[in-house]
Amino acid sequence: MKKKENRAVKAGGIWASPFMTTFIAKIVTIIIGLMIGLILLLFTSGTEVAIPAFKTIITGSFGLVGFRTGMGRMLYYAVPILMTGLSVGFALRTGVFNIGAPGQFLMGLYAGLFAGIHFAPALGGATWVAAIIAGALAGGVWGLIQGMLQAYKKMNAIICGIMMNYVALYLVNMLIRADRALYFGGRSYTNSLPGDALLPRLGMNNIFTGSAANSGIIIGIAVCVAAYFILKKTTLGYELKATGLNREAARYAGIKVERVVAVSMMISGVFAALGGVLYHNGAMGQKYTLGDALRPEGFTGIPVALLGSNHPIAIIFSALFISYLQVGGLGMQSFGIESEIVTVITSITIFFCSFNVLFQKLYIRLIDKLFEGRA
Amino acid sequence: MLYFIVQQTLICAIPLLIVATAGIFSEKGGILNFSLEGIMLAGAFVGTYYLHGTENGTQGDYLLALLLAGVAGTVIILPHAISSISLKGDQIISGMAINLLVPAATVIIARALIGRLQIAFTNTYMIREVPAFSHIPIIGDMFFKNTYISNLLGPIIILAAVFVFNKTRFGAHLKACGENPQAAASTGINVTKIRYIGVLVSGFIGGVGGLIFIVPNATEYASTVAGYGYLAVAVVIFGQWNPLRILFAAVFFGFMKTLANIYTIIPILVYLEISTNLYKMIPYLATIILLFVITKRSAQPRALGVIYDAGGN
Numbered sequence: 001m002k003k004k005e006n007r008a009v010k011a012g013g014i015w016a017s018p019f020m021t022t023f024i025a026k027i028v029t030i031i032i033g034l035m036i037g038l039i040l041l042l043f044t045s046g047t048e049v050a051i052p053a054f055k056t057i058i059t060g061s062f063g064l065v066g067f068r069t070g071m072g073r074m075l076y077y078a079v080p081i082l083m084t085g086l087s088v089g090f091a092l093r094t095g096v097f098n099i100g101a102p103g104q105f106l107m108g109l110y111a112g113l114f115a116g117i118h119f120a121p122a123l124g125g126a127t128w129v130a131a132i133i134a135g136a137l138a139g140g141v142w143g144l145i146q147g148m149l150q151a152y153k154k155m156n157a158i159i160c161g162i163m164m165n166y167v168a169l170y171l172v173n174m175l176i177r178a179d180r181a182l183y184f185g186g187r188s189y190t191n192s193l194p195g196d197a198l199l200p201r202l203g204m205n206n207i208f209t210g211s212a213a214n215s216g217i218i219i220g221i222a223v224c225v226a227a228y229f230i231l232k233k234t235t236l237g238y239e240l241k242a243t244g245l246n247r248e249a250a251r252y253a254g255i256k257v258e259r260v261v262a263v264s265m266m267i268s269g270v271f272a273a274l275g276g277v278l279y280h281n282g283a284m285g286q287k288y289t290l291g292d293a294l295r296p297e298g299f300t301g302i303p304v305a306l307l308g309s310n311h312p313i314a315i316i317f318s319a320l321f322i323s324y325l326q327v328g329g330l331g332m333q334s335f336g337i338e339s340e341i342v343t344v345i346t347s348i349t350i351f352f353c354s355f356n357v358l359f360q361k362l363y364i365r366l367i368d369k370l371f372e373g374r375a
Numbered sequence: 376m377l378y379f380i381v382q383q384t385l386i387c388a389i390p391l392l393i394v395a396t397a398g399i400f401s402e403k404g405g406i407l408n409f410s411l412e413g414i415m416l417a418g419a420f421v422g423t424y425y426l427h428g429t430e431n432g433t434q435g436d437y438l439l440a441l442l443l444a445g446v447a448g449t450v451i452i453l454p455h456a457i458s459s460i461s462l463k464g465d466q467i468i469s470g471m472a473i474n475l476l477v478p479a480a481t482v483i484i485a486r487a488l489i490g491r492l493q494i495a496f497t498n499t500y501m502i503r504e505v506p507a508f509s510h511i512p513i514i515g516d517m518f519f520k521n522t523y524i525s526n527l528l529g530p531i532i533i534l535a536a537v538f539v540f541n542k543t544r545f546g547a548h549l550k551a552c553g554e555n556p557q558a559a560a561s562t563g564i565n566v567t568k569i570r571y572i573g574v575l576v577s578g579f580i581g582g583v584g585g586l587i588f589i590v591p592n593a594t595e596y597a598s599t600v601a602g603y604g605y606l607a608v609a610v611v612i613f614g615q616w617n618p619l620r621i622l623f624a625a626v627f628f629g630f631m632k633t634l635a636n637i638y639t640i641i642p643i644l645v646y647l648e649i650s651t652n653l654y655k656m657i658p659y660l661a662t663i664i665l666l667f668v669i670t671k672r673s674a675q676p677r678a679l680g681v682i683y684d685a686g687g688n
Contacts, residue, residue: 040480040483040484043487044483044484044486044487045487097467149663149667153666153667155663155666155667156612156675158409158467158608158612159608159609159612159613159662159666160663160666162605162606162608162609162659163609163659163660163662163663164659164663166602166655166656166659167656167659167660167663170652170653170655170656170659171652171656173652174650174652174653174656177650177652178650292601292655293599293602294602299471299475302468302471302475303475306468336486337483337486338479338482338483338486338492340478340479340480340482340483341479341483343475343476343478343479344476344479344480344483346475347472347473347475347476347479348472348476350468350471350472350475351454351458351468351469351472351473351476353468354458354464354465354466354468354469354472355458355462355463355464355465355469357463357464358462358463358464
């Protein structure tokens with residue numbers, strides 16, 4: 001098999017490169033997801049509704065609302081899932097599944113809200129910077145607690161993440177309810193942020209008219225690039241990846257594995273929390289609704305990370321893609337279909353991501369067959 | 376009052392207990408089952424849809440709905456089984472995919488079936504008094520009044536699980552597959568088959584648990600089981616894959632949940648003026664603290680979540 005693959009790589013050229021293999025495997029998973037989504041639509045709504053509805057999803061509803069608005073919405077909704085996706089992906093590089101992203105997201109959201117409302121009188125136009133810093137700190141602390149429990153107390157990563165999520169949920173509810181500046185009694189949602197606490201729009205409201213696009217996406221992409229450099233160019237990044245590839249081998253090589261896991265979770269927490277701040281402080285009139293359910297952005301980070309193969313740069317594209325589908329889902333209302341259809345598509349896509357290795361093997365075999373004669 | 380607290384605790388603890396038991400059937404065999412939330416939802420959806428169509432439902436209808444819920448759970452866990460066992464995929468990812476898929480898919484299907492997002496049903500399934508048993512002092516009032524037939528299922532399922540794991544050949548084989556599949560295979564056990572059975576049984580019980588959560592707690596299915604599936608994953612680990620410890624863990628979680636729901640009727644707790652969110656937080660916080668304090672060697676099946684390759688192609 002090994003020899004065969006080598007031959008195929010030589011003959012197949014670029015088509016057999018690791019990048020292409022992964023890329024094709026992901027495309028196949030996306031197509032399967034879309035097809036199953038279409039089948040569900042056909043069964044539940046009949047052909048007359050299903051086909052135009054499906055078209056709307058795959059054209060990102062740009063046809064309905066116009067290119068500029070559609071584009072702007074895509075950029076706007078990409079921000080939170082870009083950050084939670086980066087969070088999940090970054091932790092996975094260290095071999096840790098960060099189920100705690102929804103909790104870290106909430107901690108960031110709360111800190112951004114707190115700083116945005118309380119610091120605005122003192123800081124004025126710089127409030128939004130303080131909100132981002134506060135969010136990052138809160139998420140970092142929350143992630144670090146989780147990371148230390150996992151690393152030093154050998155606590156199961158999944159149980160720890162689930163528990164920390166719900167503790168965060170109720171803690172945030174409690175803190176918001178106790179704070180008159182954030183919340184008036186009797187309502188189910190928080191007060192609006194002052195204008196100074198909102199991220200600058202940088203004229204994006206003129207380019208992408210009718211959408212809430214703002215500098216959040218630029219900050220988000222910058223953070224992804226920073227994450228790329230941490231992984232690629234720093235000693236810490238090397239230790240993170242080594243721990244992720246083989247924890248025991250990393251330990252023998254003298255890497256303090258526990259410390260690395262805790263630090264990785266801290267950074268991962270910062271990323272998820274930034275998602276909370278950049279989303280909530282991103283647009284006018286955003287209100288956080290208090291309730292007993294975790295926000296979905298944290299969970300959507302999982303498909304984003306998996307589609308992006310946990311690579312910080314690839315995650316930018318997978319977040320934009322899933323956001324594109326979600327914007328298409330927003331247009332579903334006019335067809336009498338719930339926007340959940342997009343969740344169906346993405347969840348089936350990540351289901352098939354779980355055996356991506358199989359797709360890659362099949363693809364290599366196919367390439368091998370195609371180029372057999374030339375080798 | 377005490378009776379009321381006990382009954383409320385049971386309502387919270389029984390579904391947890393059943394769904395956590397579902398979890399160990401899969402995990403004892405070495406296949407992670409993170410999909411319990413999705414499985415519960417599938418069971419709850421199909422079960423309530425059946426109850427939605429019945430008027431003046433009898434206990435027989437309820438039992439049939441439970442059966443259908445179990446079948447739904449089995450069907451929806453099948454992809455997870457194929458992915459984890461036959462295709463050697465990542466077990467957390469396929470489980471998580473099911474958790475994300477089911478609530479979204481049921482919303483769309485519910486809309487198509489009945490034109491609404493919630494599936495309502497009339498709850499005629501509470502048993503006011505169990506004849507004969509309800510006259511036993513104390514116990515009669517606690518367990519045999521205002522109860523549900525499903526409350527009885529909890530203890531039955533846990534006892535059955537204890538029996539299966541400790542007294543049957545299948546149970547022994549399942550545990551062998553979870554501890555060391557290579558060794559199990561070398562003694563002639565069909566690892567693939569045993570694991571499939573374990574995961575499918577897990578789906579069945581989990582689906583039943585989903586409906587058992589809905590019926591006493593709600594009057595409709597609204598694409599949520601309030602995170603009980605995730606909580607059940609925690610109960611499994613908290614109970615260290617041991618059915619009797621899981622019983623304890625489920626009752627503990629159930630009691631804490633109950634406290635969060637009903638603290639307003641307990642005078643001393645009202646007097647303390649503690650936020651309701653704190654009570655809601657307690658079960659989760661207590662779990663972290665308990666796991667922090669008890670640092671015993673984990674009883675996790677050794678091959679849990681490890682991809683098993685039988686070798687050859």
